[in-house]
Amino acid sequence: MTTQASWNQDSARQIIADKKQMDGALLPILHALQDHFGYVDEAAVPLIADELNLSRAEVHGVITFYHDFRRHPGGRHVVKVCRAEACQALGAGMLEQHAKKSLGVDYHGTTKDGNVTLEQVFCLGNCACGPSVMIDDKLYARVSPQRFDSLIGKLQGGR
Known part of the structure; x- marks a missing residue:
């Protein structure tokens, strides 16, 4: 079970400060925020933009481009189904359809009870x-x- 902290601006500022000196700091910051909170809160966008001297649109664009970043809290559990070619050859397509139907959600969705978020990956x-x-x-x-x-x-x- 994944346990993340509730969104907290002070904690987010500390995470950003700890990573902002890295080369290409945007992705490490986004990953660190997601690891800590379980998602990248919209309120983090201006904080990151200000610290890295980027526009809010640039930060938002990276968050929305990469499917790994969630913009809302996920479920208590995250289920990732591999969609790479090798798994597809071994029946992942059927498993994928079954998972969506069984959970009642599409990829990036969370079950109504908040228990499971379904994600796709392209190699495990x-x-x-x-x-x-x-x-x-x-x-x-x-x-x-x-x-x-x-x-x-x-x-x-x-x-």
């Missing part, structure tokens, strides 16, 4: 054992629709 580095899924930070191989349901059931019921 587990190509020989696909289709692969990552739940929070744990990798699962050879995930069938039935195994997916079992894994999700454990998230929902704590079994």
